[in-house]
Amino acid sequence: MRLIIREDYEEVAHYIANYIKERINQFQPSSERPFVLGLPTGSSPIGVYKKLVELYKSGELSFQNVVTFNMDEYVGLPRDHPESYHSFMWKSLFMHVDIVPENVHILDGNAPDLDEECKKFEADIARVGGIELFLGGIGPDGHIAFNEPGSSLTSRTRVKTLAYETIIANARFFDGDISKVPKLALTVGVATVMDAREVVVIITGAHKAIALAKCIEDGVNHMWTVSAIQMHPKGLIVCDEDATLELHVKTVKYFKSIEHVHHSLIGAENLSLQGGVKQLRSPVSNDRPQTPFE
Structure with a gap:
């Protein structure tokens, strides 16, 4: 698991958007071999989506051969309701880029058979070969998607x-009216997320500092479902300084030192995008490449 620490939310959003851009472009997706991207809703990804739109408009990124699967949706909320996650995704991202509408997969909270809708969603993910990268945010209690404390770490949609x-x-x-709030949701499971070949989680703000500490410094625990990322071979958490307030000082220094070694001593040109070392820098080199996505 990698932890990347940036100064504030703006820098976190910038890092993740550029990371996703690089992953898609290096993948070189085609209609026969699309890049499959898992996406969240909520406040955490708004800045990322804004920057992805900017990258598309500047010609640096295309969604033409990207297939998406969203994490969750409310049950019983009309699809065009302003608070539905379907509306959120189209307003925040999809209507601003060149994604093919048929490539967008969002759970139908009004399906006549909700259990069958969930089974179909899992089958659709399997049909396209699984999710390449799943982006996620968390709540202050460490839940990912609607996998709230106590959810099984082997749960599916x-x-x-x-x-x-x-x-x-x-x-x-x-409008502050509890009677209008949906009481049920359709959600991918913890295992659905962790089955992705890479998982990237956004954690920002002091109100999520305890959740980050539980995720990084404690063991895997179904009461903090994001902690399952500890078991993932390619898990990446990107956080801001405020979110590190509950971490031990030595933990913060450790992860910052790893990034320093990677980019100051090994060299960004010798690293894969996912942090693997391809080769060591020549000892006679005095080059000091900038940190990726600065």
């Missing part, structure tokens, strides 16, 4: 009853 605290928190999006 399913119908999920929302915790009372989640319903109360979401009331702010529904």
Whole structure:
């Protein structure tokens, strides 16, 4: 697992958007071999989506051969409701880029058979060969997607009853009226996310500092479902300084030192995008490449 620490949310969003751009471009997707991208909703990815749109408009990135799968959707909320995740994704990203509408997969919270909808979603992921990169955000309690504390770490896409605290928190999006807040959601499972070949998680803000500490410094725990990333061979967390407030000083220094060694002593040109070392820099070289995505 890698932890990249940046100064603030803006720098985190910039890093992740450019990382996704590089992953897609290096993959060289085609219609026969698309890049399959898992995506979240909520406040965490808004800055990332804004920067991805900018990269598309500048000609640095295309979504023409990208297939997407979203993490979750409310049950019973009309598809065109402003708070539906379908509306969120089209307003925040899809309507601004060249993605093919048929390549967008968002769970249908109004499906006549919700269990079958969840099974179909898993089957659709398998049909395209699995997810290449799953981007995720978390809540202050360490949940990823709607996999709230207590969710099984082997869970798959399913119908999920929302915790009372989640319903109360979401009331702010529904005029403060708790009766309007959906009580159920469809969500990918923890295992669905962890099956992706790479998982990238955004964690920013002091209010998520405890969750980051639980994820990084404690063991894998179903009460902090994001901690499952510890078991992933290609897990990446990108956080801001505020989110590190509950980490031990030595933990922060360790991860910062790893990045320093990578880019100051080994050299960015000798690293793969995912952090693997391709070769060592020649000892006579005095070059000092900039950190990627600065």
